[in-house]
Amino acid sequence: MIELNNITRIYKPKRGVEVKALNSVSVKFQDKGMVFVLGKSGSGKSTLLNIIGGLDKYDEGDLLIQGKTTQDFKQSDFDSYRNTMIGFIFQEYNVLDEFTVAQNIGLALQLQGKKMTSEAINEILDSVDLTGFGDRKPNELSGGQKQRVAIARALVKDPKIIMADEPTGALDSDTGKQVFETLKKLSQEKLVIIVSHDRDFAEKYGSRVIEFKDGDIIRDVTKVSLDQDEIKPLILDSEGIRIAAGYQLTPNDVSVINSYLAKSKSEVKAITHIENNQGTKASSFVQTDMNKIKSSDEEYAAIKSRLPFKASLKMGASALKHKRIRLVFSIILASISLVLFGLADTMGSYNKETATLKSMRDSNVNYLAFEKNFISKRSDGLVxxxxxxxxxxxxxxxxxxxxxxxxxxxxxxxxxxxxxxxxxxxxxxxxxxxxxxxxxxxxxxxxxxxxxxxxxxxxxxxxxxxxxxxxxxxxxxxxxxxxxxxxxxxxxxxxxxxxxxxxxxxxxxxxxxxxxxxxxxxxxxxxxxxxxxxxxxxxxxxxxxxxxxxxxxxxxxxxxxxxxxxxxxxxxxxxVRYNGQDVNISTYNENFKNIKYVDGFSEKDIRDNQVVIPYNKIYKYNLEQYIRQQLRDSYNDKEKFDKIIKEVEEKHGKKPEYTSDSWYIEKYIEILGDFDDLENPYIYKALEERLRNMDDSVDYKPVKVIGVTTDNNEKVIVSSDMFKLFESKQAKKIISxxxxxxxxxDQELLDFIKLNYIDNGVAYKLKNQVMATLEDLNSTIEVAAKGFIYVGIGFSVFASLLMLNFISASVANKKKEIGILRAIGARGKDVLSIFSKEALIIALINYVLAMIGVIIAISWFNSMLREEYDILITILNLGIRQFALVLLVSVTVAFIAAAIPVLSIARKRPIDAIRDK
Structure with a gap:
């Protein structure tokens, strides 16, 4: 089932000389039986056990599992191998203190994706004489009972191999015998490999004994049964001195033994007894014949571990019991950082429309008042x-x-x-x-x-x-x-x-x-x-x-x-009014000397429907921009327009621009040709409407612009009859x-508020006690908001470092538990899920405290503006974004803080984690 081919393991300490723990070791293991691995400390026996169990990685050679090579195995593959085939029993028991006996045992089942039923747990407890102990915590058990819990945990998932490292090292003699008796029974169906110092127990219970020295196998013997006539009272051979049970040495035997010892060129390896217990056959150890150990025909199929959510949550929560003062301070500091992050993001995500909405609501404004503006964009800003x-x-x-x-x-x-x-x-x-x-x-x-x-x-x-x-x-x-x-x-x-x-x-x-x-x-x-x-x-x-x-x-x-x-x-x-003012009109007189008429017209031709408009009225609306708009509306052809502008530039030596030069009007007329093409809502459309409003009985014709005054003139020139009509009433100026x-x-109110923040074209500007202040502060707040985004990032990083510090300490404190979990088959992702739950619990506590702090701080700040400074605006507006973002940052920070130290320790060999190295 398990085969080691030329396995070498070398430990390379940071300081000192490297140690070769295993030196090109080759050995096969049968499918069942009780194998003892003996040797002094540092001989390589525990390293052998760890490599077979996938707790340690070999440097050279190959480990075959049911004929499958492990040379390409990743750490996760070894985790799955342990979860599938190996049941570990440790000298220090290594049961999880926060779990009950039943939960410790059931965890091994759950890692295999099996259901932890009370029937299965009770059955396995019965088999190790722990009936009724399922609800007890490990601290309520004796050493022997803890060891039997470890055995039950190893057995419950029905492993093919049980591996025990000094399983009786911490037990008294009687309890140790009970443990070996239990393991002996199990060896009838499974392979049980035991690392031990106790030669007597090895020869009494073992079906095979492998002895190590300095990384090499110096003895590998298998117990065989002997018939009565095969039993010799005294045997001296390369295996050592063997004496039949119950035989009394004669003086001659002592002389033979002394002679044997004198001739021996090396240390006698062992003195063993040929067993002949009552009711059983006698047995003896002979050299193991590797050729007789057949490889398993069963195909290797691993089971990936699946740690249940409930188990990982419980283990994560239990970690919070340690270093409570440090936990409290970490939570307080992280929460404060998240509060500041939330405040910074609230300011950083400042939205003029939302601020207007909240300010109006908070100030109990129950009306909408608007004035009308026209916003145009220029390179130097908005006009x-x-x-x-x-x-x-x-x-x-x-x-x-x-x-x-x-x-x-x-x-x-x-x-x-x-x-x-x-x-x-x-x-x-x-x-x-x-x-x-x-x-x-x-x-x-x-x-x-x-x-x-x-x-x-x-x-x-x-x-x-x-x-x-x-x-x-x-x-x-x-x-x-x-x-x-x-x-x-x-x-x-x-x-x-x-x-x-x-x-x-x-x-x-x-x-x-x-x-x-x-x-x-x-x-x-x-x-x-x-x-x-x-x-x-x-x-x-x-x-x-x-x-x-x-x-x-x-x-x-x-x-x-x-x-x-x-x-x-x-x-x-x-x-109707014109250009924000009443229409300033006049009849023609000699003071108007510089008039550019459309071909075919003169001052004598001004009729009731004809007007001459002042140049400066056109100039106020940026002639170039107006020409562009008219051409594009008329031709919808930017290419043609650009060509016209270029022609004007070539002809007159300069490009039309925002200027008061009189030549500009000439170019305007030249480009458009006839004033009939000028759809000017500021001039003759207004005059038409005004005539219509003054007297419906007036038989008017559409007003026609026939010329432009190029003097510094404010008046629109009209006929005498039209002048009389215009003087009869004032034009209504609607200020708001x-x-x-x-x-x-809120959404319906926002539909109106959005009209205030149009940045190109007609904007209806809100006018109330809130907007009087908010319009002055909006640009300042928006500039400051950009800086607060970076401030918020800084606070989130600080919170991350705090969480990382605490989780790292928690992971270090739980290093042994991590090793135990890995030993019984948990993968790195399972370990990560445990500490992610711990971090998640902390993150949720941080989140709740942070949001409470953010709400209080925002309420205080907005209240301070109103009550202490009489400013009727609500700058800080807590929205779904802040709730979601603070939660996201809390959870993300927690996960990263958990992942960094856990992934670091997950790369360690499980045996190092167990030993807290």
Missing amino acids: INNQDIEQNDIEKLNKINNKVQFKPIVNFGEYNRLRYSAYQSYGSYSNNGMINSSGELSGFAQLNEQEISNYGFSLTGKLPVKSNEVVLPSIAFEVFKKYGYENPTDNSRVTINNESDLIGKKLDINTNEQSYKFTIVGVVDTKLDFERYNKSNLVNISYYLLYNELSTLLHYTYHGALFVSDSFLNDHFVN IVGYFNDLS
Whole structure:
């Protein structure tokens, strides 16, 4: 079954002389029987046992297992070989202390992929006289009982070979006899190989004795049975001196023995007895005939080990009992590192949209207010131009989600302040050095009873119905309360104590073009937090942020709007403006000298549908970019466009660029040919719409651009009749649109928030108390976030080193157990699974503690911004990413920390691990 051919094993210590433990040893073993291997310490007997068991690797020769060579075996192949064929019994028992007797025995079964049944365990316990001991722990057993547990563990998987290294070395004489009796019975069906120093036991129980000296076999004898007539009372031969049992030496025998000893040129190897126990045949040892040992015909088939999850988990958990103080400190430090990693990643993964969402939710913002911008990309950054909100913008946003319906705030001019009693004509609200723009209300808006309820406002008085009625916001009431009301008729001053004191009072609103006269019919409390904006002793940054926040609220939201009736807006405004301003128009006069007309037109030909546009209006929108867009829209041919630009460059000596040169207009006309090709929404489309809005009965024709003024001129030249129509009303400038919401999901709210962060084209910029600060800080936070990514990586590495340090110590502490597992057939991956479970348990503890720490730290930080610094933003937003990433890092770190030391020790020879080398 097992055959060694010229096996040599040499130990090469780091210091000192190398030792040849086995010197070209060749030996065969039969399929069954009890073989004793004798010899002094260092003779090579244990090395032989370890090589046969696959615990050690030979340097030269070959080990054959059922005829299969092992020269190409890897360590995992030897593991499977032990798991399949070998049952080890160690001198030190080597049972696993954290397992019960039954679990120790069952583990060997489970490694073979067999089920650990109570019947199988009880049966094997009965066979070694340990009935009823299954639930006991090893520390409850005597030495002999532990050894029998080791025997049972070796037997339970039905190995072909049982190998015992000094199995009775730690036992008393009687217990040792019991162990040998047990092994003797087993040898009737299996091969039992025992390394021992005890010659008496070897000759009594062994069926074969192999003796080693200095790495060589010096004696290999096999016990044979003798008939009675074959027994000689005294035999002297090369095997030694043999004396029949019960025979008494005569004086002559002593003389013969002395003569034999005198002639012997070497040490007499042994004095053995020819056994003749009562009821049995006599026996004697003869030289082993290797030719009579037949190799097994059975084909070698290995069973790969499979350590059950439950067993590996239990062993992993038991490792946590050791070095508890070190464990606690490792967990604390690793958890802190993971907390910092989680915080760094939270900052590193900063997302403007998520931050806006959370900030609005946390600040209880229940409305959406937008202004309109046009964003264009340039090599030196983004260019942001404010644009008028048009009716189609309102319709567009209303369609995004029907839960939010937007209404406009209409601006009434550049100098849009109320008339107050202080600071000459205009007032401003100040308190303890905190100055705000409360005297600069944004524009006109409309409210109904339902909207007042939705926003949480309260109304004193009534809503306006007539064109000359107005309702004031609470900020205006506070100004009147502070400075008093000045009667616009006689400039007399009236003290204002409450909202009702203002009802019936007259109010003049002045703009840069005209004045409006109103009667105050009510005051809406918009719930503006005045205490927030009236703080003293603020540092510069806090002053700036609060000032900016309040300015945003008063300029873009209902906090700074005058509430008027529908009839007022219809009587005084039309919907269309040009380039963010009212259209500045004029009739032709001699002041307009430099006009570039389209062929066939002159100043005499300006009709009601024809206009001359000012050059500087075109220039504001980057002519080159506009030409590019028009050409691409018209031709959809970049190659043709580039060719045109090149032709212009060759003809005029330079390429069109962002410039105010007058020649540029000429090239523009030259490239496009006719102004009919110019689809300019900023000019004649606006004029068409304005005509349409002023009077539906007007029989107008599509406006045609017939020329461009190249002077520094701001006016659009129109016919006299069109001029009269244009002067009758102001164009409506919608500064912002506002819509209430209360049941938008996060995703629905994000659909609106995303409009704020468009970086090319039309962007609808959010305006509320949150965005006033967040827009200022976003770019700074994003820059800082990139650095925090590397900070997070650093903390994860530190956590890895802590885990590696602890697991390495744990593996070192469990080195012997690892060796035992390997000896009974476990592979390196099984050992890795044990310590992976240990690391996983630690990782999960670290994870839970870390996430608790991250949640607390994030909550504290966000709360600090709000409560201590009055900053209404939520910068750190804990998401699924952080939960998943911290868990991933914890588990990955734990696995790596387990794998490095385990794989290192797995490369060791199992025997070295058992011996803790």
